[in-house]
Amino acid sequence: MEKATVLIVDDTPENIDILVGILGKDYKIKVAIDGPKALALAQKSAPDLILLDVMMPGMNGHEVCQKLKSEPLTCHIPVIFVTALSETEDEAQGFELGAVDYITKPVSPAVVKARVKTHLSLYDQKRLLESEVAQRTKELSETRFEIIRRLGRAAEYKDNETGLHVIRMSHYARLLAIASGHSSRFCELVYNAAPMHDIGKIGTPDSILKKPGKLDADEWKEMQAHAQIGAEIIGDHDDPLLQMAKRIAISHHEKWDGSGYPHGLSGEDIPIEGRIIAIADVFDALTSTRPYKKAWTVEDTMALIEKESGKHFDPDLVKQFRSVLDDVKEIKAKHEETF
Template sequence: MAESIEPDLILLDINMPLMTGYEVCRRLKQMQKTRAIPVIFLTANEGLEYEEIGFNVGAVDYISKPFNTAILKARVKTHVDLYRLQSSLQQQVDEQTKEIQKLNHEITYISASIAELKSKETGQHLRRVAEFCYLFCKFLGKDEAECEKIKMAAVLHDIGKVGISDEILNKPSKLDEDEWVVMKTHSMLGYEMLADSEFEMMRLAALIALEHHERWDGEGYPYGKKGEEISLVGRICAVADVFDSLLDKRVYKEPWEEKAVKEYFEMASGTQFDPKIATLLLENFDMFIYTWKALQTGKIAL
């Protein structure tokens, strides 16, 4: 009943059938929805030892019977007023926390969009890859908070491209060997931009920026990490990044057909990509394609 009604205060006896008041109070304090509700013991049990137990299990006050009605009402009013004030303050804190989270999201997207100044397709690519990373996390059974954190971190996976020259970044033909060496530095540049942050999400973004071009077989860059030496988020982003890149039109290539993209991941599973993540993509390929198209048309907000 307390979970359903969520009263402003509970008056509780100690001597009761089936369960003592102490046990009731202890259980109330263990439940998320009722732990903050103030409990006053109202009982015939007198003595400091009874009061001490009551406070230890979480009560805010202890009143012995027989009680004075006026005093009881005054003490109830005091605790109800305090509870309502605390609830109001908590609501304000929750609202401000949501605003800060929204602001953090906006700053992250704005930071990622800086790359769009360098490459016309990068800004939208960053957001789509983030959405695909979110889907992979969901399929892997991660909770909502973890999925959202990885999604926001993945937005910044290509932020290092701001340090690559326009001539290389937007070259309409294949890069030569020297240009390719420069292009590959974007993973380290992104890592260096983010790694020293005090914020966990930014450090996660640094790891993704560093590892999203590593390969399952150890033939990737910058360090040639292999298998599970690569972080899970790096392996997830590697699949999401290539999936979007193949489907998208770039200055140096036309978009691939869906069938060709699927065949590529079937071929590269276990070599370029973590086979578990690649399998998740292949098993849910239609959903990923639908999501890609919905993001393109604006049916899903970026």
């Protein structure tokens, strides 16, 4: 088993020698003679525990600890102060800064070994627990995403679509979000929320969804209601993914010029995720083969989308979609329909 690494920080070489003599056989030892060197070592390769002198010239131990705890790479490292100070307020200050223990000088070898062993053991347990929690959280997130995808597929099957539609358009939406300069978190939320865009069609009568001819005015009004129904199905939640899914469901049929539904929003009043999904959804619908229609070519589809730039679609997003068209084609080929 690999030895744990202990960083000893003290401005007095004799004190460092004593601690190295006590711990050197059981642990990998790194040393620093002042605060800045200690911080540099910890940032470069985080030790498993730090023994930190308080009374040092320049940057004292309390300042070093405060800096360590403020940095993401080092905030988790257990710090034990080693000091001749014994005043209660000094100990309280150290604990407030995030230290886990105190060892007073002159040090006792037995005490040093016991404290270091205890806190390394606690640290190992904490890391194991955090790893297990992270793995379980990942599994729960994957399950949640899969449920969302399955619900999205349920709506598409009801509408004579296949499950591949929600897969393709979700990938297209993520590509467009990335090309538009959004954060990685936003792009992943778009990708995972996109399959729910037409969930409201679960509430649309089959007689309308499967009607071979043109819908009359009343039927069209009922078809349009799927956007509001979708938002109601998803509901109100604190979860960012479901919040985005709701915004997508209710806004992906809005149009840049205000002629869309259900609220007739225009321009940037339409949520950006709704504008992204509008392009991804229409592109996939037109370029896909269905039992009742042939697929349009990619270039014919892009010609229509570009014609509708500034009318149906956000013009900036249309440009960005064109810029990632090669990647879009790769996704389309990978998830092609077969009939």
